[in-house]
Amino acid sequence: MTQTSDHHRRMSCSEDHTESVDCTVKPPVFLQIGDTKGDSARSGVCVVDVTLPYGKPINIEKITFKNYYTAYVTVRLLRRKAEKEGSTKWCTALTDLALMDNPHTDGGSQNYFSIHRRQMQVQPDHVESIRLILRQPSSAWRIFSLEDIRLFPHKELAPEKEVSDWLSDLIVVKQPPDLEGLPDPQTVSSSIQQMWALTEVMQANRTTASIGRFDVDGCYDINLLSLT
Amino acid sequence: MADKEKRRSAAVPSGMSAGKATKSDSDVEFLSQAGVGELLRGAILKMVEARSDDPIGFLADHFCNLASVTDSSPAGCGDEEQMNGGPVSACAQEQQHLNRALWHLRLAHHSQRSAFSNNVRVAYDLLNISACQRGGVRGGLYTQTLQCLCSEGGVPASTSAPLLRRLHCQDHEVVPYDVFRHGVLTCAVFSDYIRQSQKLYAEVCCPHEGPASRALCMAVLGTLKEALETSTGCEPDSIRYLEASAKISPNRLAQAMEGAQSRGPGGNMDAKEFENAAADLFITRVKVVF
Numbered sequence: 001m002t003q004t005s006d007h008h009r010r011m012s013c014s015e016d017h018t019e020s021v022d023c024t025v026k027p028p029v030f031l032q033i034g035d036t037k038g039d040s041a042r043s044g045v046c047v048v049d050v051t052l053p054y055g056k057p058i059n060i061e062k063i064t065f066k067n068y069y070t071a072y073v074t075v076r077l078l079r080r081k082a083e084k085e086g087s088t089k090w091c092t093a094l095t096d097l098a099l100m101d102n103p104h105t106d107g108g109s110q111n112y113f114s115i116h117r118r119q120m121q122v123q124p125d126h127v128e129s130i131r132l133i134l135r136q137p138s139s140a141w142r143i144f145s146l147e148d149i150r151l152f153p154h155k156e157l158a159p160e161k162e163v164s165d166w167l168s169d170l171i172v173v174k175q176p177p178d179l180e181g182l183p184d185p186q187t188v189s190s191s192i193q194q195m196w197a198l199t200e201v202m203q204a205n206r207t208t209a210s211i212g213r214f215d216v217d218g219c220y221d222i223n224l225l226s227l228t
Numbered sequence: 229m230a231d232k233e234k235r236r237s238a239a240v241p242s243g244m245s246a247g248k249a250t251k252s253d254s255d256v257e258f259l260s261q262a263g264v265g266e267l268l269r270g271a272i273l274k275m276v277e278a279r280s281d282d283p284i285g286f287l288a289d290h291f292c293n294l295a296s297v298t299d300s301s302p303a304g305c306g307d308e309e310q311m312n313g314g315p316v317s318a319c320a321q322e323q324q325h326l327n328r329a330l331w332h333l334r335l336a337h338h339s340q341r342s343a344f345s346n347n348v349r350v351a352y353d354l355l356n357i358s359a360c361q362r363g364g365v366r367g368g369l370y371t372q373t374l375q376c377l378c379s380e381g382g383v384p385a386s387t388s389a390p391l392l393r394r395l396h397c398q399d400h401e402v403v404p405y406d407v408f409r410h411g412v413l414t415c416a417v418f419s420d421y422i423r424q425s426q427k428l429y430a431e432v433c434c435p436h437e438g439p440a441s442r443a444l445c446m447a448v449l450g451t452l453k454e455a456l457e458t459s460t461g462c463e464p465d466s467i468r469y470l471e472a473s474a475k476i477s478p479n480r481l482a483q484a485m486e487g488a489q490s491r492g493p494g495g496n497m498d499a500k501e502f503e504n505a506a507a508d509l510f511i512t513r514v515k516v517v518f
Contacts, residue, residue, distance in 0.1 A: 167474075182444075182489065183431050185482040191428040192452050192476045198421045199456055199510055200469075201338075205413050206515050209406035211367075211397060213518045 020150035021058055024051050028134070028145050044137050046070075050130040050149055059154040060124035064114045069144040070134040071103035072096045075115065077122065078129035088128060093120040096135070103138040117154060125154075267294075277343050278335040293331050296324065326369060329354045330376050338416040348409050355408075364404050367397035374415050381419025387507050391418055394516045407517055414514055418507075425506035429499050443492020445502050447484040451476050453509055 026049040033043050052058060057080055075094040081087055094115065100108040117124050130151070136144040259265065271290050280286040329351035336343035355365045355373070365373075374395055378388035395411045397403050403411075432448055433440030458472040474480070497505075 167470075181434065182482075182485045183434070185478040185485065187431050188428065188448060188485070189476055189478040189481045191424055191431060192448065192455075192481065193473065194424050195421055195428070195452060195506070195510075196455050196472065196476060198417050198424065199513060202414050202417045202510070203513055205410060207406040207410040209404055209410075210518050211401050211403055211407055213398075213401065 020064075020152050021056075022053060023149075023151050024053075025049075025149050026051065042142055044135060046134040046136075046144065048132040048134065048146060048149070050132065050151070052128055052151075057126045057128045058151065060117055060127055060130075061152040061154040062114050062116045063130070063149065063151055064112065065149040066112050066147040067099050067108065067110060068147055069100075069106070069109045069141040070136055070146060071100045071138065071141075071144075072098055072135040073146070074133040074135075075120070076131040076133065077124055077127045078131070079122075079124075080126045080128055082126075090131075091122050093122050093124060095121075103136060104140050109141075274335070277346075280335075289331065293328060296328065322369065325354050326372060326376070329373060330380070333373075333377065333412060333416075334380070338413055338420075344413075344416075345409075348412055349405075351412070352405050352408050364402035365408055366399065367401035367403055368399035370403040370408060370411065371396040374411050377412065377415040378419060381416070381422070383419050383422045387422060387503055388415075388418070390507070391415070391511050391514060394511065394514050397517060410515075411517070418510060421510050422503065422507060425503055426499070428506070429502045432502075439496040439498045440502070441488075441492070442495045442497040443488040444485060445497040445505070446492060447488035448481065449502075449505055449509065451481055451484050452506075456509060456513065 028046045028048045031043045031045040031047065060077075063075070073094070074092065074096055076090055077093050078088050078090050081089065097115070099111070099113060100106075132146060132149070134144060134146060271287060274290055275283060275286055278286060332347045332351045332354070335347050338344050351373075352365060355369055356363070371392065374392055375388075378392070379385065391414070395414060397407075428448070429440065429445075432444055455472040455475040458468055458475070
C-alpha cells in the first residue's frame with residue numbers, strides 16, 4: 001500500500017498513464033446492529049460496492065482512493081472463472097488493510113492510497129465487481145467512507161520488436177556477394193571488431209572525477225550572488 | 229640502458245671476488261646479509277606479473293631500475309646529474325621519476341586489468357612525490373607522461389595531438405588519481421587502436437595495387453562508426469553489444485564493401501588519411517578532462 005501526506009496528489013510517474021475505467025460506485029451501506037428501524041447504533045462497518053459495466057470485466061492494475069476516517073478496509077472481488085463463460089465467485093483480495101495508525105486519532109484519516117495488484121492475495125483478473133468493506137471501530141468517527149475510488153486496468157507490456165530485427169538479420173543467409181578483388185571480410189571484420197572493443201573499453205572506463213578546472217572556491221555560492 | 233650502467237662502489241663486488249675460498253657457512257651468511265633472497269624474490273614476482281617475452285631483457289631492466297632507485301636518495305646524485313655534488317636539480321629528479329613511472333606503466337598490458345591498475349598506482353605515487361604539496365601529480369608532468377605513452381606506443385605525434393588536447397592538464401593544475409588513471413588507460417588503449425587501424429589499412433588496400441580505394445575505406449570505417457553509434461538508450465549493455473557486433477559481422481562487411489565498389493566516391497585514400505579518420509572515431513568519444 002502506498003500512502004502520501006495529506007492533500008498531496010501522488011502521480012504515478014513511473015507507470016504509464018492509463019485512464020481509470022468507468023465504474024459505478026454504489027452509496028455506502030452501513031451495517032447496523034439490531035432493528036433497522038429502531039436502533040440506529042452504528043456498528044462501525046460499512047460496505048461500498050463498485051461495479052463495472054455489464055460485460056466488461058477488467059484485470060486490475062491498482063485501486064486508488066482518498067480516505068475519509070476509515071480505519072481498516074477489506075477488498076473482495078467478484079471474478080469470472082474463465083474468459084467469457086464460467087461462473088463468478090467472490091474471493092478476498094486483501095484483509096483488514098490498516099489505513100489509519102490508530103483508529104481513534106486522525107493519522108492517515110484523509111490520505112490518498114493506492115492498492116497495487118501485487119499486494120493482493122489473489123490475481124485480480126476478470127473482475128466484474130469489487131466490494132470494499134470499511135471498518136472504523138472508534139466511536140470518535142461516526143461517519144467514515146472512501147472518496148474518489150478509481151480502478152486502473154492492467155496493461156500487458158508491448159513486446160520488444162526492435163531486438164528481432166537485427167537478430168533475424170544474423171540468421172538469414174543472403175546470397176554471398178561477389179568478392180572479386182575485395183579484401184577478405186573475415187579478417188577485415190576481425191580487425192574492426194578489435195577496434196570497436198577497444199573503443200568500448202575506453203568508454204567504459206570514463207571517470208566522473210574532475211580536476212576542478214572551472215571551480216572557483218565559493219564564489220558561485222547562490223547566496224553571495226544575490227548580494228551583488 | 230647504457231647510460232645507466234654504473235659501477236657500484238659498494239663493498240659487495242670486492243667481497244665477492246675475494247670470497248671464493250670461504251666455507252659454505254659464510255656463503256649463506258653473506259647471502260642473507262646482502263638480502264639477495266629478497267632481491268631475487270622481488271625480481272621473480274615482477275617477472276611473473278609482467279610475463280614479458282624477453283626475460284633477460286626484463287630482468288636487466290628491472291635491476292637497472294632498482295639501481296637507480298637506491299641511487300637517487302635525497303643526499304646522493306642522480307645518474308643524469310651534470311654537476312659534481314651539490315643539490316640534485318628538481319628538473320632532473322623529476323625526469324628520473326618520470327622515467328621510472330613510465331617503466332612501471334610499460335610492465336603490463338592494459339588488458340591485464342589488475343596488474344595494470346597496480347602499476348598505474350605505483351606510477352602515480354612515484355610522480356606524486358615530485359609534485360606539489362596539494363597531493364596530486366603536477367599537470368605538466370601528467371601531460372608529459374601521456375605524450376611519452378603515446379609515442380612509445382607507436383602513435384605519431386600528429387595523430388595523438390587531438391587526443392592529448394582532450395586529456396591534457398595545465399602545469400598549474402593538480403591531477404587526482406582517477407583522472408591520471410583514466411588518461412593513462414586511454415592512451416594505452418589508443419596506441420593499440422592505432423596499431424589495429426594500421427593493420428586494417430594494410431588489409432583493405434590490395435597488396436599489388438597502391439593506396440586503397442577511397443570508397444572501400446569509407447565503407448569499412450562507416451561500419452565501425454555505425455557500430456559505435458548504436459544507441460546507448462535504456463537497453464541493457466548485453467543487447468547493445470549484440471546489436472553493435474551484428475553491424476560489424478563479416479556478412480555486413482562483405483555487403484558494405486561490395487556496395488562501395490559500385491557506388492562509392494572515386495579516388496584513393498592514403499594510409500595517413502585513413503589513420504586520421506579512424507583516430508577521429510575514437511577521439512570524439514573521449515571525455516574531455518575539465
